[in-house]
Every structure is written in structure tokens, then in C-alpha cells.
Amino acid sequence: MSEVTPPAGAAPETVFRDGLAAGELRFQRCRACSAAVFQPRVLCPACGSDDLAWHRSSGRGRVYSTTAVRGRDGVHNVSLVDLDEGFRMMSRVEGVAPDRVLIGTRVALDVVEQDGQPVAVFREELS
Ligand SMILES: [Zn+2]
Incomplete structure (x- = not known):
């Protein structure tokens, strides 16, 4: 399908x-x-x-693990997301403070432009 x-x-x-x-x-x-x-x-x-x-992929999944990484440009978020189709990918969750992402949160895909390249990120799914 x-x-x-x-x-x-x-x-x-x-x-x-x-x-x-x-x-x-x-x-x-x-x-x-x-x-x-x-x-x-x-x-x-x-x-x-x-x-x-x-x-x-439907682009919908759940945060499996999350870490706030402190770098020169501030704090960003690295999350592993379990997609509903049964695979796991490393990405980040946007739209929420990097250290406020919660394990188990339902998220949905967003494709953003970064350094001229499309990058898959996630946002909290609105229910
Ligand atoms: Zn096989």
C-alpha cells in the first residue's frame, strides 16, 4: 500500500x-x-x-530514548524514535526544549532544511 x-x-x-x-x-x-x-x-x-x-513510513512513532547534548551552539536534543512500522532511527525532537523531551512521547515526522539538505526531525504529535 x-x-x-x-x-x-x-x-x-x-x-x-x-x-x-x-x-x-x-x-x-x-x-x-x-x-x-x-x-x-x-x-x-x-x-x-x-x-x-x-x-x-507514516512518520509516526514514539520516543524510545532522548539526550540533551550541550555544545558550543547551545543545547540540542538527540532522540531515538521507534516508528510505528517497527524500525528505530536517530533524530531529534523539535518544538520543545531539548532537555524537556520525554521518553514515550508520541511524535510525528517533519522534514526540515539543514545546511541545504532535507533532514528528518520529529515534533510532538497533537492528539
Ligand atoms: Zn529478512
Whole structure:
């Protein structure tokens, strides 16, 4: 239903970045064992199959872990988000103070521009 058909021979990282540029969070699902696969790869890390299909994520998930990182430019947030399709990605939660992000918070994808590149971030989901 949410399957994406990339150009033949496209590198996994390219398919992913093309998705972000189109405002989509793309991930792979193994046709052999059904595992959700992220980061983009050539082989399924669960069973070794190379039969990976691309899908569009709903972009909805839950904060699995979160850390406020203090750097020269101030504090920013690094969070691991469990997407509803069953994969986990490192990102950040925006729209809330970096040290006020709570584990378990429902979040939704937002694609923002950073240094000229589209980047996947998350915001608290409005219920
Ligand atoms: Zn597999």
C-alpha cells in the first residue's frame, strides 16, 4: 500500500535521500522475513536476504530514548524514535526544549532544511 518503486540500481542511501527531498520517510521491509530495515541497506540484517522492498513510513512513532547534548551552539536534543512500522532511527525532537523531551512521547515526522539538505526531525504529535 505504501510501497515505493525506486529506479533500478539506485543505491539505498540515494533512495532514502530522494524520499526526504519529497517529504517522505522511506524505509525497507524484507520480503523474505518481513523485518523492517533501517538504516537503508542492501541486505536484510535479520536474515541476509537481498529482497528488500521500499515503503513510505507514516512518520509516526514514539520516543524510545532522548539526550540533551550541550555544545558550543547551545543545547540540542538527540532522540531515538521507534516508528510505528517497527524500525528505530536517530533524530531529534523539535518544538520543545531539548532537555524537556520525554521518553514515550508520541511524535510525528517533519522534514526540515539543514545546511541545504532535507533532514528528518520529529515534533510532538497533537492528539
Ligand atoms: Zn529478512
